[in-house]
Amino acid sequence: MNRRTHSLSCLVLVAIVGMAAITGCTQQPGRLPAASEGAARDAGVEIRALHARPSPDGVTVGAIFTTFRSDAGDTLVGLSVPAEVAGRIEIHSMVANAEGQMEMHEIPVLALPAGEDVELKPGGMHLMLFQLARPLVEGQSFPLTLRFARGGEKVIEVPIRED
Numbered sequence: 001m002n003r004r005t006h007s008l009s010c011l012v013l014v015a016i017v018g019m020a021a022i023t024g025c026t027q028q029p030g031r032l033p034a035a036s037e038g039a040a041r042d043a044g045v046e047i048r049a050l051h052a053r054p055s056p057d058g059v060t061v062g063a064i065f066t067t068f069r070s071d072a073g074d075t076l077v078g079l080s081v082p083a084e085v086a087g088r089i090e091i092h093s094m095v096a097n098a099e100g101q102m103e104m105h106e107i108p109v110l111a112l113p114a115g116e117d118v119e120l121k122p123g124g125m126h127l128m129l130f131q132l133a134r135p136l137v138e139g140q141s142f143p144l145t146l147r148f149a150r151g152g153e154k155v156i157e158v159p160i161r162e163d
């Protein structure tokens with residue numbers, strides 16, 4: 001049962017986060033990026049193309065994709081979803097291991113350099129949901145709370161769709 005569940009999850013993960021191969025989620029101590037000290041004319045962070053992929057029945061993980069842009073530079077320092085949606089949410093990056101397989105790593109914060117698009121997309125960085133309380137159904141949505149070092153807290157509705 002465990003083995004079966006595990007291999008199913010791996011296949012589904014490939015579908016959800018768009019990876020060719022998965023060797024597991026490992027946690028790495030991250031570094032806090034240096035805060036950008038540029039003039040903070042606009043502390044707002046633009047959030048584009050935000051969506052979560054639908055999750056198949058019985059799958060307990062999900063992925064959120066979006067593009068962030070901050071004119072002044074900012075850092076995503078925290079995020080949360082209601083317990084009715086998922087038990088945990090993490091920022092993940094994708095890193096090739098020594099064997100050339102892509103692995104997901106949790107990163108503690110996400111730096112948004114001034115004026116640069118920071119893309120979270122299939123096969124790359126994503127926000128990962130664990131312990132889904134129920135499947136993510138196409139056409140529905142759920143609230144996501146993002147906390148930025150400069151911009152403060154932002155609650156945004158995440159639509160569920162393929163892309």
Ligand SMILES: [Cu+2]
Binds near residue numbers: 092104127128
């Ligand atoms: Cu992930």
